[in-house]
Amino acid sequence: MKITVVGSGYVGLVTGACLAEVGNDVLCLDLDPRKIATLREGGIPIYEPGLEDMVRRNAAAARLRFTTSVEEAVEHGTIQFIAVGTPPGEDGSADLQYVVAAARNIGRYMDGYKLVVDKSTVPVGTADRVRAAIAEELTARGLKLHFDMVSNPEFLKEGAAIEDFMRPDRIVIGADSEQARDTMRQLYRPFQRNHERLIVMDVRSAELTKYAANAMLATRISFMNELANLAELLDADIEQVRQGIGADPRIGYHFLYPGVGYGGSCFPKDVSALRRTAAEHGMEMQLLGAVEQVNALQKQRLVNKVERHFGADLCGRHFALWGLAFKPNTDDMREAPSLDIIDGLLARGATVTAYDPVAIHEAKKLLGERIRYAANPMAALDGADALLIATEWKEFRSPDFEAIRAKLRQPLIFDGRNLYEPAAMRELGFDYEAIGRR
Numbered sequence: 001m002k003i004t005v006v007g008s009g010y011v012g013l014v015t016g017a018c019l020a021e022v023g024n025d026v027l028c029l030d031l032d033p034r035k036i037a038t039l040r041e042g043g044i045p046i047y048e049p050g051l052e053d054m055v056r057r058n059a060a061a062a063r064l065r066f067t068t069s070v071e072e073a074v075e076h077g078t079i080q081f082i083a084v085g086t087p088p089g090e091d092g093s094a095d096l097q098y099v100v101a102a103a104r105n106i107g108r109y110m111d112g113y114k115l116v117v118d119k120s121t122v123p124v125g126t127a128d129r130v131r132a133a134i135a136e137e138l139t140a141r142g143l144k145l146h147f148d149m150v151s152n153p154e155f156l157k158e159g160a161a162i163e164d165f166m167r168p169d170r171i172v173i174g175a176d177s178e179q180a181r182d183t184m185r186q187l188y189r190p191f192q193r194n195h196e197r198l199i200v201m202d203v204r205s206a207e208l209t210k211y212a213a214n215a216m217l218a219t220r221i222s223f224m225n226e227l228a229n230l231a232e233l234l235d236a237d238i239e240q241v242r243q244g245i246g247a248d249p250r251i252g253y254h255f256l257y258p259g260v261g262y263g264g265s266c267f268p269k270d271v272s273a274l275r276r277t278a279a280e281h282g283m284e285m286q287l288l289g290a291v292e293q294v295n296a297l298q299k300q301r302l303v304n305k306v307e308r309h310f311g312a313d314l315c316g317r318h319f320a321l322w323g324l325a326f327k328p329n330t331d332d333m334r335e336a337p338s339l340d341i342i343d344g345l346l347a348r349g350a351t352v353t354a355y356d357p358v359a360i361h362e363a364k365k366l367l368g369e370r371i372r373y374a375a376n377p378m379a380a381l382d383g384a385d386a387l388l389i390a391t392e393w394k395e396f397r398s399p400d401f402e403a404i405r406a407k408l409r410q411p412l413i414f415d416g417r418n419l420y421e422p423a424a425m426r427e428l429g430f431d432y433e434a435i436g437r438r
């Protein structure tokens with residue numbers, strides 16, 4: 001099939017590469033000429049395991065191409081995926097300007113049937129706005145061309161994006177026309193391994209499903225974070241509690257880890273956008289308000305622990321920070337809890353040296369020279385009063401504790417990701433504070 005993907009960021013690039021991988025003829029559009037130049041030269045602008053190889057392989061086979069030409073992009077695909085950003089606006093609602101601009105471009109240049117598929121995360125009713133924008137452009141051109149509109153929200157996780165796209169739990173399709181549903185079934189056939197993964201519904205329900213999923217996951221995390229904080233007060237151990245409740249299949253083990261709060265480009269903005277949508281309809285989503293409040297407090301949790309140990313004035317103190325990305329296997333720094341931790345430490349007068357396997361480049365764009373950066377985990381420790389851990393990269397799981405002890409001014413670790421066993425750490429002579437651990 002001939003497919004255009006509008007927007008070549010995390011979602012657009014993964015969608016384009018995976019659809020090309022199964023044999024489609026894909027053209028990815030982005031308005032950022034540097035992004036397209038990098039992609040054309042065989043590089044990729046983001047860190048995502050497996051993506052670079054997949055992009056190169058399919059580009060070499062000429063199944064995956066890149067352009068900045070809107071006209072060429074609209075002309076190419078019978079299916080036009082919209083995968084542009086929907087960042088939070090000032091009032092917390094989703095800013096739809098990029099989605100609407102992409103839709104207008106389709107209306108401006110289409111000259112035959114198009115199936116327009118929205119993959120961006122958008123509030124309920126956006127498909128109607130997209131449809132109206134395309135129709136307006138067609139009317140301005142004096143044309144009456146048929147097009148269909150589908151909502152196909154994306155559920156991939158950064159760091160596991162290829163795996164999630166190639167082997168999805170489910171593929172949600174919101175469509176009103178039989179022709180659109182059939183085309184989407186055909187398109188996704190290669191991704192359905194041994195059972196039906198397509199869940200077909202109406203457009204508005206599909207749009208809401210995306211927010212419901214992210215809001216539910218964010219709620220789980222805030223719940224576990226609050227419970228972990230309670231466990232500390234009660235001298236109970238959240239890890240044992242996690243295992244105890246996770247064994248119930250109605251709860252499950254996944255996504256039950258307390259930490260330093262959820263970050264990333266999606267949970268924060270999607271929870272806020274869903275609350276905003278509800279507010280526009282006169283409803284206050286009280287639970288989600290609490291989810292956000294708990295998350296904001298949790299992002300301060302590690303700094304509060306540092307403060308309890310050293311006092312509120314951290315002038316003259318120096319800290320090592322392991323992990324900058326909002327989670328492992330990505331270089332994405334959007335809403336990363338490490339930023340709140342760094343802000344908190346610097347505001348109290350401390351200095352920080354941070355290490356991250358892949359996110360330093362992105363972090364420098366946000367933090368510049370406010371902190372120092374180390375080339376490896378051990379180098380970050382030199383002269384530090386304590387080690388703080390903000391991201392659970394695999395390489396932090398089994399470090400040389402003797403070497404850590406030798407480098408730190410005192411054997412003190414504040415672990416925001418519960419990587420180590422507290423009892424074992426005590427035996428090694430560490431003062432070890434984690435989240436909800438005893």
Ligand SMILES: NC(=O)C1=CN([C@@H]2O[C@H](COP(=O)(O)OP(=O)(O)OC[C@H]3O[C@@H](n4cnc5c(N)ncnc54)[C@H](O)[C@@H]3O)[C@@H](O)[C@H]2O)C=CC1
Nearest residue numbers: 007008009010011030031032084085086098102120121154
């Ligand atoms: N990042 C993620 O893990 C996931 C993101 N989503 C959703 O997917 C959407 C895209 O997110 P990301 O890929 O992270 O965003 P991104 O910011 O990485 O990429 C968006 C791209 O669209 C381009 N763009 C903007 N307007 C354009 C236009 N009119 N024509 C062509 N290109 C245009 C931008 O230059 C940028 O490269 C958002 O709605 C997000 O909520 C959904 C699931 C997962």
Ligand SMILES: O=C(O)[C@H]1O[C@H](OP(=O)(O)OP(=O)(O)OC[C@H]2O[C@@H](n3ccc(=O)[nH]c3=O)[C@H](O)[C@@H]2O)[C@H](O)[C@@H](O)[C@@H]1O
Nearest residue numbers: 154155156157158221255256257259262263264266326327
């Ligand atoms: O809409 C989106 O963009 C995506 O948002 C999330 O994916 P992502 O933001 O890439 O990362 P997650 O793995 O969900 O982690 C989000 C945050 O929650 C935190 N988290 C996650 C799991 C957990 O048990 N505890 C916890 O604190 C992570 O550290 C991270 O800061 C969802 O998991 C995806 O399904 C969704 O498609």
